[in-house]
Amino acid sequence: MFSTTTQILVTQLGIAFPRLSRSLDPSDVELLGKVGDLRLLERGQDLVPPGGRLPGLTLVLAGRLVPSAAPASPPEHRWVVGTGDVLGMETVLGRRPRHISLRALEWSEVRVIDEASWALLRERHPNIAVGFLRELALDLAAELSAVDSTLERGGR
Amino acid sequence: MRRELLPLLATIEAFADLGEEDLSALVEACQELHVRPGEVLVSEGVEDDRLFILLRGRVEVYRRRGRGILAELGPGSLIGLLASLLGGARTSTVRATERSQLAVLRGSALELLSLSHAPIGLAVQTAMVGQLLDDVLGVQRRLGDLGA
Numbered sequence: 001m002f003s004t005t006t007q008i009l010v011t012q013l014g015i016a017f018p019r020l021s022r023s024l025d026p027s028d029v030e031l032l033g034k035v036g037d038l039r040l041l042e043r044g045q046d047l048v049p050p051g052g053r054l055p056g057l058t059l060v061l062a063g064r065l066v067p068s069a070a071p072a073s074p075p076e077h078r079w080v081v082g083t084g085d086v087l088g089m090e091t092v093l094g095r096r097p098r099h100i101s102l103r104a105l106e107w108s109e110v111r112v113i114d115e116a117s118w119a120l121l122r123e124r125h126p127n128i129a130v131g132f133l134r135e136l137a138l139d140l141a142a143e144l145s146a147v148d149s150t151l152e153r154g155g156r
Numbered sequence: 157m158r159r160e161l162l163p164l165l166a167t168i169e170a171f172a173d174l175g176e177e178d179l180s181a182l183v184e185a186c187q188e189l190h191v192r193p194g195e196v197l198v199s200e201g202v203e204d205d206r207l208f209i210l211l212r213g214r215v216e217v218y219r220r221r222g223r224g225i226l227a228e229l230g231p232g233s234l235i236g237l238l239a240s241l242l243g244g245a246r247t248s249t250v251r252a253t254e255r256s257q258l259a260v261l262r263g264s265a266l267e268l269l270s271l272s273h274a275p276i277g278l279a280v281q282t283a284m285v286g287q288l289l290d291d292v293l294g295v296q297r298r299l300g301d302l303g304a
Contacts, residue, residue, distance in 0.1 A: 126277065
């Protein structure tokens with residue numbers, strides 16, 4: 001039986017990443033919900049200050065974030081990261097995440113899985129790591145298909 | 157015969173962390189393929205779940221409509237990861253440009269192997285994420301160049 005806190009973690013993960021949650025056993029979802037650090041951000045608070053790098057694989061559980069160093073333009077016109085987005089995929093490849101600065105546009109909640117936590121997950125729970133990688137791949141494949149279509153239209 | 161593939165597979169970057177037992181299981185599940193220049197390995201639009209591991213030689217990747225040769229690949233390349241792991245039709249055609257030696261693994265065999273040998277599942281899924289991330293960053297850069 002899950003504790004209330006665990007139940008909240010599992011529910012949050014299920015809402016933000018429904019496909020992943022469906023593909024894993026409930027106990028695995030519970031475990032994944034506890035990997036890494038949970039970061040709560042107030043509106044206007046930096047997750048990554050200008051000039052910094054993402055601290056690891058970053059799962060947006062709730063809220064919206066924008067690059068804080070973006071050109072002066074209304075927030076709604078900037079690239080926005082929201083619930084269900086994943087950043088810092090370089091972490092799972094053993095590469096350093098790219099430079100990026102991220103600020104919460106509203107109250108936000110993110111889970112950060114650093115390289116050491118990812119390595120531990122791979123070692124102890126490879127089935128969860130494989131499920132998670134598959135989820136990342138599906139997202140990337142969809143993104144690739146979308147930008148590729150745009151490129152096909154704009155490139156000719 | 158297939159045991160000869162083991163030292164070649166061991167040099168593939170994606171499988172660098174695999175132990176001998178996992179590598180042996182991978183070899184057992186693979187078939188060896190030799191192709192001549194001009195031979196087509198995979199065809200755009202065709203459902204095909206095979207993963208090709210290029211051991212020797214070179215291949216080129218292209219699409220019927222579009223931007224000519226998309227990529228030229230050499231030894232160590234994993235060809236068809238996306239279709240073998242996620243299913244669906246091939247998005248491009250791959251043709252040998254040199255005499256080439258490959259190890260071939262069916263998607264269903266890869267799935268079974270990933271279940272019985274978790275490090276293999278991790279290796280191929282990680283390689284797929286790496287390939288896709290590089291592809292996404294590549295097309296995003298091109299979009300940026302176009303001002304799209």
